[in-house]
Amino acid sequence: xxxxxxxxxxxxxxMDLPISYRKFLECGKQLFTDTRAVIPGGxxxxxxxxxxxxxxFALQALDQGAAFAVVDEDLAADPRILRVxxxxxxxxxxxxxxxxxxxxxxxxxxxxxxxTTTKELCKAALERTFRTTATTGNLNNHIGVPLTLLxxxxxxxxxxxxxxxxxxxxxxxxxxxxxxxxxxxxxxGKAHLEGFGTQEAIRRTKMELFDFLDxxxxxxxxxxxxxxxREVYRVARWRISFGDSDKAPMYxxxxxxxxxxxRMNINGVEVNSRLFGRHNGQNLLAACAVALxxxxxxxxxxxxxxxxxxADMRSEKLSWRGSTVYLDAYNANPSSMQSALExxxxxPAKEKWIVLGEMAELxxxxxxxxxxxxxxxxxxxxxRVLLVGAHYGGMAPFDQAHHxxxxxxxxxxxxxxxxxxxxxxxxxxxxxxxxxxxx
Numbered sequence: 001x002x003x004x005x006x007x008x009x010x011x012x013x014x015m016d017l018p019i020s021y022r023k024f025l026e027c028g029k030q031l032f033t034d035t036r037a038v039i040p041g042g043x044x045x046x047x048x049x050x051x052x053x054x055x056x057f058a059l060q061a062l063d064q065g066a067a068f069a070v071v072d073e074d075l076a077a078d079p080r081i082l083r084v085x086x087x088x089x090x091x092x093x094x095x096x097x098x099x100x101x102x103x104x105x106x107x108x109x110x111x112x113x114x115x116t117t118t119k120e121l122c123k124a125a126l127e128r129t130f131r132t133t134a135t136t137g138n139l140n141n142h143i144g145v146p147l148t149l150l151x152x153x154x155x156x157x158x159x160x161x162x163x164x165x166x167x168x169x170x171x172x173x174x175x176x177x178x179x180x181x182x183x184x185x186x187x188x189g190k191a192h193l194e195g196f197g198t199q200e201a202i203r204r205t206k207m208e209l210f211d212f213l214d215x216x217x218x219x220x221x222x223x224x225x226x227x228x229x230r231e232v233y234r235v236a237r238w239r240i241s242f243g244d245s246d247k248a249p250m251y252x253x254x255x256x257x258x259x260x261x262x263r264m265n266i267n268g269v270e271v272n273s274r275l276f277g278r279h280n281g282q283n284l285l286a287a288c289a290v291a292l293x294x295x296x297x298x299x300x301x302x303x304x305x306x307x308x309x310x311a312d313m314r315s316e317k318l319s320w321r322g323s324t325v326y327l328d329a330y331n332a333n334p335s336s337m338q339s340a341l342e343x344x345x346x347x348p349a350k351e352k353w354i355v356l357g358e359m360a361e362l363x364x365x366x367x368x369x370x371x372x373x374x375x376x377x378x379x380x381x382x383x384r385v386l387l388v389g390a391h392y393g394g395m396a397p398f399d400q401a402h403h404x405x406x407x408x409x410x411x412x413x414x415x416x417x418x419x420x421x422x423x424x425x426x427x428x429x430x431x432x433x434x435x436x437x438x439x
Contacts, residue, residue, distance in 0.1 A: 002105045002130060002157055002294060020045075020082055021094045023068045024150070031150055032066075033091075033143075040065035046072065046087050047143065054087070088143070095146025096177045102149075104133070104156040106178055107290065110163040110171055110209050111186030112202070113336040114283045115140065117275075117314050118186050119162045121287030124308045129296045130157040137312075138330075140164035145174050158294075163209065166361070168201050171208035182219035183209040184286055187226040189335025197363075203228055213238070221290060224249050225282050242289035243282075251289035255281045259347050260317075264288075269298045273305045275315055276326060277343030279336075313435055320438045323422045324349065329434040332359050332427055334369045338376055340427050345380045349423035352382050355410065355437065357428020358389030371395055383422070386410055389432060407436050 017025075023043055024031055030042035035057040038044075044061035046054030046069065058069040058081065068080050072087040084090045099106065109119050116138060123134040133156045135148045140162040148161055163174045188206050210220045217238045224230045224243030233241060241249035255278055257263040262275040266288045273284055284305065291301050310316050316327040328340055337359065344354065354377060362369050370391045377385050378398050385401040388410050392403050404410035414437060428434045 017097065018090075018093065020070050020084060020090050021097050023070075023082060024094060024098075027067050029150070031094075031147075032061075033147075035061045035064065038064040038066060041067050043067065044069040045091055046070060047091070048087070092142065092146045092177050095149035096179070098152055099149040099159075099178055102152045102154075102156060102159070104152055104159040105130075105182070105294075106159045106161055106180045108161050108163050108175065108178060108180035108183040108209055109186065110165065110183070110206055112189035112206070112333065113339060114186040114280075114286075115162050115164065116312075116330070117280065117310070118184065118283045118286050119160055121283060121305070121308060122160050122184075122290050124304045125287050125291035125296055125301055126158050126160070126294065128300050128304050130294075131155050132158040132160065134160035135162040138162075138164075141166075142170070142173060145177055149178060165205050168205050169208070171205055172212065175209060175212040180209070180213065180218070182221065182290075183213050184221040184290060185209060185223065185226075185229060186283065186286060187223060187335070188228045189333065207232070219293075221286065221293075222249075223282060223286060240289065240293055242285055251285070251292060253281065253285035253288070258343065267292065269302065271302055271305050274309060274317070276317055277315070277340070278346065279339040279343040280315055318438070320424075321418050322420045323418070323424055325438060326423070326425045327435060327438070328425065328427045329357065329432065330430055332357065332429045332432075334359065334362075334373065337373050337427060340425065341377055341380055344423075344425045345382075347423050347425075349421075351419055351422040353384040353386065353419060353422055353424045354382050355386040355388065355424065355426045355428075355434060356392075357407075357426075357432030357434045358391045360429040360431050366391055374401070377401075384419075386413075388428065388434065407433055411437050 027043045030039045031045060032039045032042050033045050033047050038061060044066040046058050055071045055073040058071045061069055062080055068082055070082045070084055070087055070090055072084050075081055109115055119134055123132055126132045133152055139148055141164050152159055161178050163171055165171050185206050188203050213220050220239045222229050222233045222239055222241045224241050224247040242251040243249040245252040245254055251267055254265045256265055258278045259276055262273045262280050264271050264284055313327050313330040318325045318327055374395050387403045388407055390405055426434050
């Protein structure tokens with residue numbers, strides 16, 4: 001399966017390559033974009049951002065040991081400086097070329113919630129059988145995807161590429177760079193409403209991945225537990241379905257236990273993990289469906305999932321001052337917040353607290369979505385609901401709720417009121433920095 005999908009792949013003779021990519025090869029395939037982390041002998045590529053201009057640091061990069069610098073502004077004459085029309089477009093073209101020169105099977109992952117957790121689970125499941133590279137951290141945008149592709153090694157067999165989107169057309173653009181062999185959409189919910197405007201725009205953008213794959217009859221992994229994906233699913237040999245057993249998917253999953261750790265039956269195989277909560281069930285099922293379909297044996301899969309360790313504030317389970325803390329504070333949107341609260345409501349602890357940070361990038365829907373979240377939290381019956389951030393101002397309408405403008409205010413209150421032997425869910429957008437409550 002992995003090595004059989006090279007049809008249509010482009011290959012390039014070295015002399016046909018743009019000079020920027022040739023210099024990348026000459027530098028041992030070492031590229032960097034930040035002069036705070038110079039790679040001696042590497043290729044510096046100057047990017048622009050809202051608060052910086054990498055062109056201004058090109059000479060510094062060369063002084064600190066870079067072999068060459070790619071810029072898109074006129075600088076002092078120097079044979080080590082490569083002038084291009086647009087550094088970002090150059091980076092994307094370099095990533096596309098490097099991907100096309102690779103024999104790796106590229107799996108693209110997008111969706112509203114669970115992209116990174118599913119990506120890490122897929123990596124853990126596949127890397128014991130195949131030489132695997134995956135997106136590091138959250139490098140999933142128009143800059144991060146080509147950087148991920150440029151990290152492909154000559155002997156890589158699989159590349160797992162996470163794709164994020166903030167506006168319509170983003171996923172189609174990333175598919176044009178990564179040309180995936182297979183794709184997975186975790187789910188389609190509410191996120192980045194500020195950039196998308198409507199829920200329908202979110203749906204269309206996520207489906208750009210399957211549109212690309214369908215055109216070439218390449219593998220689409222469909223989550224039948226997602227209402228929209230189930231609605232649009234149609235049987236085809238390249239469309240692989242997964243979901244609860246009552247939906248008759250190719251790969252079916254049943255949650256056997258959600259707390260204190262997630263345990264599932266997947267196609268007759270009992271899979272144990274260190275994840276928690278029903279909301280992680282579809283992430284675990286998705287990764288197992290991918291792995292089994294691509295040829296990983298059940299024994300290898302069970303071992304990989306058992307030893308997978310959640311990290312980076314994504315479904316981390318910690319012990320803190322006598323209570324159990326579920327730290328899920330890397331990202332948040334209305335869909336992921338509700339899923340996390342639903343899952344946490346089934347936690348068997350005698351006392352349950354939640355700490356909710358603000359949700360970002362909701363635009364005109366900000367007030368309505370925060371208000372709806374509080375109302376949903378109220379119906380869950382938690383013992384304490386702590387709300388952190390200005391967006392929750394004036395929205396603590398029940399006795400168990402407390403509002404704090406800042407993390408520091410909430411931390412000070414918790415110093416005096418921290419519970420013993422309770423379960424506490426900490427959930428919010430990365431900008432809220434809720435990890436400071438316990439670190």
